[in-house]
Amino acid sequence: MAKPSNVQKIFLTLVFIILYAPIFFLIFYSFNSNGTMSSFDSFTLEHYAAVFEDTRLIMIVFNTVIVALLSALISTVIGVLGGLAIVYLKNRKLRSTLLSLNNVLIVSPDVIIGASFLILFTAVGVRLGFASVLISHIAFSVPIVVLMVLPKLLEMSDSLIDAARDLGASGKDVLTRVIIPYIKPGIFAGFFLALTYSLDDFAVTFFVTGNGFSTLSVEIYSMARAGITLTINALSGLIFIVTVGLVIVYYALNSRNRTPVTGVKK
Amino acid sequence: MQNKSTRALYLIPYSAWIILFVIAPIALVVYYSLFDIHGDFTFANYRAFFSSVYLELTLSSFWYAFLITLFSLLIAYPTAYFLTKTKHKQLWLLLIIIPSWINLLLKTYAFIGIFGQYGPINAFFTAIGIGSTQLLFTDFSFIFVSVYIFIPFMILPIFNAIDRLNPALIDASRDLGASPWTTFRRVILPLTMNGVKSGIQVTFIPALSLFMITRLIAGNKVITLGTAIEQQFLVTQNWGMGSTIAVFLILFMFVIMLFTGQKEKGGASDGKTK
Numbered sequence: 001m002a003k004p005s006n007v008q009k010i011f012l013t014l015v016f017i018i019l020y021a022p023i024f025f026l027i028f029y030s031f032n033s034n035g036t037m038s039s040f041d042s043f044t045l046e047h048y049a050a051v052f053e054d055t056r057l058i059m060i061v062f063n064t065v066i067v068a069l070l071s072a073l074i075s076t077v078i079g080v081l082g083g084l085a086i087v088y089l090k091n092r093k094l095r096s097t098l099l100s101l102n103n104v105l106i107v108s109p110d111v112i113i114g115a116s117f118l119i120l121f122t123a124v125g126v127r128l129g130f131a132s133v134l135i136s137h138i139a140f141s142v143p144i145v146v147l148m149v150l151p152k153l154l155e156m157s158d159s160l161i162d163a164a165r166d167l168g169a170s171g172k173d174v175l176t177r178v179i180i181p182y183i184k185p186g187i188f189a190g191f192f193l194a195l196t197y198s199l200d201d202f203a204v205t206f207f208v209t210g211n212g213f214s215t216l217s218v219e220i221y222s223m224a225r226a227g228i229t230l231t232i233n234a235l236s237g238l239i240f241i242v243t244v245g246l247v248i249v250y251y252a253l254n255s256r257n258r259t260p261v262t263g264v265k266k
Numbered sequence: 267m268q269n270k271s272t273r274a275l276y277l278i279p280y281s282a283w284i285i286l287f288v289i290a291p292i293a294l295v296v297y298y299s300l301f302d303i304h305g306d307f308t309f310a311n312y313r314a315f316f317s318s319v320y321l322e323l324t325l326s327s328f329w330y331a332f333l334i335t336l337f338s339l340l341i342a343y344p345t346a347y348f349l350t351k352t353k354h355k356q357l358w359l360l361l362i363i364i365p366s367w368i369n370l371l372l373k374t375y376a377f378i379g380i381f382g383q384y385g386p387i388n389a390f391f392t393a394i395g396i397g398s399t400q401l402l403f404t405d406f407s408f409i410f411v412s413v414y415i416f417i418p419f420m421i422l423p424i425f426n427a428i429d430r431l432n433p434a435l436i437d438a439s440r441d442l443g444a445s446p447w448t449t450f451r452r453v454i455l456p457l458t459m460n461g462v463k464s465g466i467q468v469t470f471i472p473a474l475s476l477f478m479i480t481r482l483i484a485g486n487k488v489i490t491l492g493t494a495i496e497q498q499f500l501v502t503q504n505w506g507m508g509s510t511i512a513v514f515l516i517l518f519m520f521v522i523m524l525f526t527g528q529k530e531k532g533g534a535s536d537g538k539t540k
Contacts, residue, residue: 008348012358015345019365019417022376025386029379037379038389082280088273101284104292107467107523108516109475111492115499115512116291119298139287142280171272202371202478203492207499220371224482228379236372243367251360 023240030233037228047234054231057219063130064199064216071137072194078138079145079190084179086146087153102143113140114207121208128210136208137198144197145190152186153179185254192250292516299509311510320494324514327490330405331473334412338469339462341413342420346461347454349421350428359425366418374482377411378402381483403485411483412473420465427461428454463526470526471519491515 025037030048034041051057082102089095105113117139121132156179164178180187202217209218216235223232302308314320345362352358365373379385381401388398401407431454439449455462475492486493491511498508 008344008351011344012348012352015341015417016361018414019362022373022380022414023365023368025380026372026376036384038382038384078279078283081276082283085273085276085280088276098280098284101288104288107471107519109472109492109519111475111477111495112295112512112515112519113291115495115508116295117287118499119294119505119509120287120291123294139283142283142287146280196367200367200369202369206478207496217369217371220369220375221478221482224371224375224378228382232372232375236368236375239369239372244364247360247364247367 023236026233027237027240030230030237032230032233035228035230037230037233047230048237050231051234051238057231057235060214060216060219063213067130067134067137067215068195068198071134071141071198072191075138075141075194076145076187076191079142079194080149080180080183080187082142082146083149083153083183083186086150102146104143105140106143106147110201110203111207114204117204118207128208129213132208132210133205133213133215136204137201140201140204141194141197144193145187148190148193149183149186152183156182188253196246295509295512295516297509298505299513301506303504303506308506311506314507315510315514320511323489323494324491326488327474327492330409330412330488330490331470333409334416334473335466335470337409337413338416338420339465342417342465343424343462345417346421346424347428349425355429359421362421363418370415371478373415374411374479377407377414377483381407402483403487405484405488408480408484408488411479412476415479416469416473419468423464423468424458424461427458431457467522467526471522474518475515491518 029037029040031043031045032040033044033046086095086098086102089098113136117132117136118128121128121135126132126135160178160182161174164174169177200217201215202221205215206218206221209215220232220235223229299311300307300309302310349355349358349362381387383398383400383402385401387401392398435453435457436449439453440446444452474490475495476490477492477496480486480488480490480493489497491514495508495511495515498504498511502508
């Protein structure tokens with residue numbers, strides 16, 4: 001294709017500026033000694049200090065991370081099993097039904113997931129709090145893991161499994177030493193996406209969390225409703241650094257994971 | 267035969283998940299929509315939904331979702347198209363995606379400051395002589411922030427679709443004498459329609475159900491279906507009415523999925539990873 005013209009470059013640059021401006025705007029004012037987001041007074045780190053002194057906020061960050069890690073881990077296990085189950089299904093109709101059901105939660109708006117889970121937890125009698133939030137996060141992360149694992153499973157040639165069998169591998173060996181290593185990039189992508197889904201979620205958590213338990217998104221919401229506090233800005237500065245770090249780690253790992261797979265194929 | 271039993275073993279947790287968290291919640295929403303606030307069986311909620319109040323709300327919600335999707339598409343398509351032409355397109359794409367990883371709430375919060383009475387936009391308006399205007403709590407700010415949030419999600423599937431396009435087709439169209447515009451309209455656009463459809467799907471449905479942005483940015487001036495559900499469930503505690511609105515939102519969702527559905531697996535699923 002042709003190289004981008006100048007007009008196109010300007011357009012792209014504008015889009016980039018608009019996408020990043022709000023984030024840098026937040027971070028810029030996190031260093032403002034005057035407690036507002038309008039006039040910059042002088043440089044200070046007091047808002048960052050405030051974040052680290054606020055034990056409640058630290059607890060909430062801790063909760064958020066724990067929920068994200070646990071939900072990503074558990075949903076990855078269920079999702080991988082689900083992917084295997086779908087691949088082994090011989091009945092085509094059943095398979096496509098399962099896939100459609102799988103995608104329901106991906107396209108469902110958060111409000112619907114939140115409201116229906118709230119009804120579910122109340123009906124079953126799960127107390128709203130850590131457990132209900134964790135269960136919901138697992139529930140809405142499972143389908144994305146399935147979608148990440150499935151292409152890898154489908155692309156895997158049956159002869160690999162047959163060969164392992166012929167060479168005397170047990171069912172467990174085939175799973176742990178042939179299938180899992182082969183689909184590892186998919187598992188990894190699924191885990192990572194589940195992690196970000198959980199960290200990013202606001203609406204579902206907002207519905208199913210009780211009074212005593214809060215995650216970062218819900219906390220930011222209630223802080224933002226109360227008005228501007230530069231603690232949020234400082235927090236966003238920290239989150240931005242962590243996010244960019246995570247993305248870099250993810251891509252580094254991903255590109256390292258990808259090479260051996262294509263290596264085998266060649 | 268140990269093989270068959272292990273296969274069944276894979277199926278158990280996954281089907282349990284489907285029954286518990288996909289089928290049961292929808293069934294419960296439908297069930298609850300048939301009860302009023304006192305727990306009596308009734309169709310009153312459905313009758314209420316077809317009253318002018320809720321019909322108006324549905325229409326305005328669709329109108330806002332339409333505008334948000336339209337503007338996102340108008341910005342995302344050229345962006346995706348130009349991105350495919352850049353040298354390090356995967357890197358540029360990554361850079362476009364990074365803002366979408368930042369917590370949604372933080373980005374929305376940023377706009378409270380940006381659009382605020384003393385924010386940079388108003389400072390600029392004052393400087394060029396327009397004078398400060400009320401930006402927050404208007405339709406404009408609501409649509410702007412929503413479009414901002416959805417652009418990366420719209421760009422991804424379209425980018426993937428354009429990237430998959432065989433460049434030889436474009437060359438062929440040019441060689442056969444088509445103008446750039448004809449090439450775009452008759453070759454590029456039809457072949458990337460799947461990406462556009464996925465983009466519309468991932469924008470329109472969430473746009474119908476936004477409630478956080480309406481509360482923070484539109485200050486309750488804009489009420490979407492999502493806001494109404496949240497209101498009924500968490501404020502009024504009228505779960506029956508909330509469920510009824512949810513039932514219709516689910517129906518709309520299926521209709522939209524039918525319209526934007528596709529045979530080939532589209533870009534929506536490979537979402538953020540690429």
